[in-house]
Amino acid sequence: MSYRQRLSFFILADLFLIFASFALSVWLIMAQPLSLMLIGKEESIAIVLFTFIYFVFLYLFKLHRKAWEHVNIKDASLLFLVTALTMVSIMFIQLFANSLISFRLLFIFSIVFSLFNSGVRFLWKVSLTPIDWDHLNYKRTLIIGAGSAGTMLVRHLITTSSIRFHPVAFIDDDPDKQKLDIYGVPVVGTTNDIETVVSKFNIDRIVIAIPSLKKHQLNEILTKCVKTNIKTQKMPMLEDIIEGKRSFNDVHDIQFEDLLGRDPVILDDLSISDSIFGKVILVTGAGGSIGSEICRQVAKFKPGKMILLGHGENSIYNIDLEMKEKFGDQLTCIAEIADIQNREKIFEIIGKYHPDIIYHAAAHKHVHLMERNPDEALKNNVIGTKNVAEASHVHKVGIFVMISTDKAVNPTGVMGASKRLAEMIVQDFNAKSETKFVAVRFGNVLGSRGSAIPLFIKQIKNGGPITVTHPDMVRYFMTIPEAARLVIQAGAIAKGGEIFILDMGHPVKIVDLVHNLIRLSGYKTEDIEITFTGIRPGEKLFEELLASDEIIDRQVHSNIYIGKGSFFNVKPIEKLILEYKHMTKEEIRKQLLRIVRQKSSKG
Structure with missing residues (x-):
């Protein structure tokens, strides 16, 4: 219904209600049939005055514009106020003129009209409110x-x-x-x-x-x-x-992160701002789940320039577009498509921008895929890290922060072994460089490309079965924003050579996690089948954050600890890098695991 139609309806309705209410009020006082009632000149004048004053107040309070199907207490109160003000005005007029009608009649009329008036508007609201009786x-x-x-x-x-x-x-x-x-x-x-x-x-x-x-x-x-x-x-x-x-x-x-029960990480914003504000920041793997979140968090501290480096053009395009849309001219953001395995290109980019801080998030992280492709794990996680670290050393980058994993502790598979070798390379560079090299180690990140949680949720929505590797599998979990914040915090307090271990809270049994997700999805645990597929090559039942020789040195933040690094020899790593092209995949896998298990002194 248009505004004009609505206005016409309520004007006609109010006119009818005024005359009907007045007639009923007279009848109630005189107790005579309507045919015997006499409405004289005084009553007629009173009705006309009431009508005029009433519509004036309606206009002043803008009640003629109200959509009464959305009426609230304030609107209803204003309607009663308009009626009351109209009555007071009529009584005030009677003080300066001969009595028009009795105060008793005015009082009864005001009550009857108010009831009728609000009743019509309530019925209007009810009639236009959508009701589904089903x-x-x-x-x-x-x-x-x-x-x-x-x-x-x-x-x-x-x-x-x-x-x-x-x-x-x-x-x-x-x-x-x-x-x-x-x-x-x-x-x-x-x-x-x-x-x-x-x-x-x-x-x-x-x-x-x-x-x-x-x-x-x-x-x-x-x-x-x-x-x-x-x-x-x-x-x-x-x-x-x-x-x-x-x-x-x-x-x-x-979401599963709701079940972790951990409040958001509180950062030391002052130390982070001091290390980032106005500086040149480079993020490798900037299009990935961790890398892109690091970009979002870093941007809040107003760096002078941010370099988004990644191999996948689509993911780099997306994070670059997001940064430009969110921060506009406040942030200078430059996208660089490059593979960290390309040593010359990495040296060129780092030499061109001379970053103050590099967050190295680029890595292969799917355990079972790396188990089948150990050569790719070596090239990306080990050689790629060495390229970025060496370029950082040569071009005197201020701080180099490598994102590592709990799978690097006592690794049983290729992915963990490759990340442990990367840690060793980073610590070795720290011993001979002006650049501060550190590694940050944490467990499974919810929502990251390597997380199993989205798969579990999808399997529940499809009615099962849910595939779990082992009934006793236990993992540490952290959200992407938590991980990114703590990586940035670790970089801000880095002295060089540390392995920072993030507080992951209590480890979670995967089967218990799946049971909770099933129940919160509205099912009973017996409604959806859980299939145990067995531990895949490279996986462990329990992940660790520290090796036995990496004792906790000290706590430097409420959520960050420092593990004291052990001595090691990087010459076998350099030898493997030189010779791997002549090896089979199985030989590469064995060499990766052999090197991380050696207990030799640093040479």
Whole structure:
């Protein structure tokens, strides 16, 4: 309905209601049939005055523009205020003129008209509010959190038919909210009552609507939700909704990082800013999951120039475009397509830009693929690292930070062995260079290209089976932003020669992780089959962050430790680099593992 049609309807409706209310009020006072009622000159003048003044106040308060299908308490209060002001105006006029009508009649008329007036607008709201009576097809939803976010979510769910959630009850730990009714949805208990409420109200879906929750608080709630075997989701951050980044429709599944229960890493922004602000930063593997996040985090500290170096043109194009869109002229960003295995090209680029800090994130990281291709692991992870490190030494780069892995500790496979050799090369360069060379070691990174978690989630959505290597497999986990922040922090406090070990929290048993993901997806553990495929070559049941000879030297940050490096001989590495082209893949694999297991002194 157009604005003119809506305005005409309410003008005609109000005119009718004024005359009908006045007639009813007279009838109530005189207690006579309508046919015997007499409306004289005074009554007629009063009706005309009321009508004129009423419409003037409607205009002044802009109530004629209201979309009454979206009426709220403020709008209803304004409507009653307009009626009251009109009555007061009529009474004021009577003080300066002969009495038009009795105050008793005015009082009754004001009550009757207010009821009729608000009633018509309420019926209008009800008639235009979309109602789907087929709630059998809606998910009976429990909302955890009866604060502003939860209240807004429920209001949105009630008025939006495209989201097939039917809010049934609230859960909230605030004692002042208990037994409240919000938009017809009762607050029925606290988070300790989740299991009971789910059973009592036949809940099909749980939505957590407390965007301000800290990670450990969210983890406590999720632990209780897991026991219900009901699909659990979260609503977006209110800030993202307000800024237009997300909508209420974006109620999304619980991610594994929510289960880690760790609050965000707090950085020493001052030391990081001192090391990055105005400096030239180069990131290898800048298009990868870790490399691209390092770029995002570094950019916040306003470097003078950032060089995005990578082998894949599409991924480098994407991160370059993202940086330009987000930071514009505030950041000088240069994309360079280069393979770290190309020694001449790497020397050319580093010599051209003379970076102050290099974050070396380029690496092959898929364990089973490297097991089948040990020559590629050697060329990329070992020779590629040596090329970047040597160029950094020659061109006097300030700090070189290599991203390593827990698989480099007592490696049983090619990928881990190649990363351990890369660490050895970096530490060797530190002993003879003005450049500060350090390595940062951490475990599995959620959402990275080498992570199994996205595969598990995909397999659950497909109904299984979920493929797990071994029932006793245990891993350390960290999110991509956590890892990137701590890599940058380690670079800011580097003295040279350190192996930084990031605090990964407690190790997680993979089977327990899969069971939790199944339950939070709304299934019982027996609903989805788990298939154990066996440990693949190069894998271990338990990963370690330190070798037995790498004792913890000291803690330099609440989330960062320094492992004291052991002595080693890099000559076998140099010999392998010279001779590998004449070796078979199996010979390369054996040599990689033999070198990392040797216990010789540095030479």
